[in-house]
Amino acid sequence: xxxxxxxVSWSSGKDSAWALHVLRAQPEAWDVRGIFTTxxxxxxxxxxxxxxxxxLARQARCLELPLYEIxxxxxxxxxxxxAAMRGFLERVRRLPxxxxxxxxxxxxxxxxxxxxxxxxxLAGTGFTPVFPIWGADTPQVARTMVASGLRAVVNxxxxxxxxxxxxxxxxxxxLLADLPPEVDxxxxxxxxxxxxxxxxxxxxxxxxxxxxxxxxxxxxxxDGDADGRECVYADLVRA
Numbered sequence: 414x415x416x417x418x419x420x421v422s423w424s425s426g427k428d429s430a431w432a433l434h435v436l437r438a439q440p441e442a443w444d445v446r447g448i449f450t451t452x453x454x455x456x457x458x459x460x461x462x463x464x465x466x467x468x469l470a471r472q473a474r475c476l477e478l479p480l481y482e483i484x485x486x487x488x489x490x491x492x493x494x495x496a497a498m499r500g501f502l503e504r505v506r507r508l509p510x511x512x513x514x515x516x517x518x519x520x521x522x523x524x525x526x527x528x529x530x531x532x533x534x535l536a537g538t539g540f541t542p543v544f545p546i547w548g549a550d551t552p553q554v555a556r557t558m559v560a561s562g563l564r565a566v567v568n569x570x571x572x573x574x575x576x577x578x579x580x581x582x583x584x585x586x587x588l589l590a591d592l593p594p595e596v597d598x599x600x601x602x603x604x605x606x607x608x609x610x611x612x613x614x615x616x617x618x619x620x621x622x623x624x625x626x627x628x629x630x631x632x633x634x635x636d637g638d639a640d641g642r643e644c645v646y647a648d649l650v651r652a
Contacts, residue, residue: 416442417443419514420505421436424520426607433448436545450483452466452485462569468610471619472609495534521547522549559584566581569606574604608649623647
C-alpha cells in the first residue's frame, strides 16, 4: 500500500517542525507533500509567531517542500479565519501537486480544545487531521529536540505566562534549565513561540539570527477586546 499523502500545518516553530520530522521518519506510511501556514500581509509575517515572511520562504526551501500561504487580514475575526481556511481547502483540491493530499498534520501536544476545534472544522471536508506528536511527554520531547540538533529562536513571549527575558534566546539546554517549573518546556500553553532555523528536517540552516526585542500589543480578539495585553517579540535578521 503506498504512503498516504499529507500536508503539514507549519507555524514556523519547533512543534510543527518536529511533527514533520516524525512523519518523514515513517516514509512507508506518510508522503509529506508540502507545508501550509497563515500569514498576515499587513505585517508580512507568519500569524501569531511573527516570523518574517522571508524566513518562512527560506524554511520551505531548506525543507525542500512546497509552501502554501493562507493570507488573513488584520485584525482578523474567527469568521474571517475560517473563511480563509475554507478557501485553502478548495485550493488544495485544485492544485495538481497537492490535490491527492487527504490528510493534514498538526503539531499539537495536549490541548484538547485545540484538537477538538481542528477535528470539528475538518469533519465532512474529505480531509483528515493527524496529530503525530500528540500525548508526548513535553520535557522529554524538548530534550530530544535539542539533542537532535534542532536550532530555534524564542521569537514571541507572553510576559504574563513566561519571563519576558527569554525572547531572543536560543531554544537549548540552558533555556530549558532556566524556565520556571510552571512554564511548559515546549510553551504548549501559549507561554512562548519559536522559529526553527536548523535541524534534522532541514537540508541546510536558515541564514537568520535573533535581532532587536520589541513589545507589541496583542491583536484584538474576535469581540475586539485585547485586554491591554502585550507580547514580547524577538525580530529575526539575516545572518
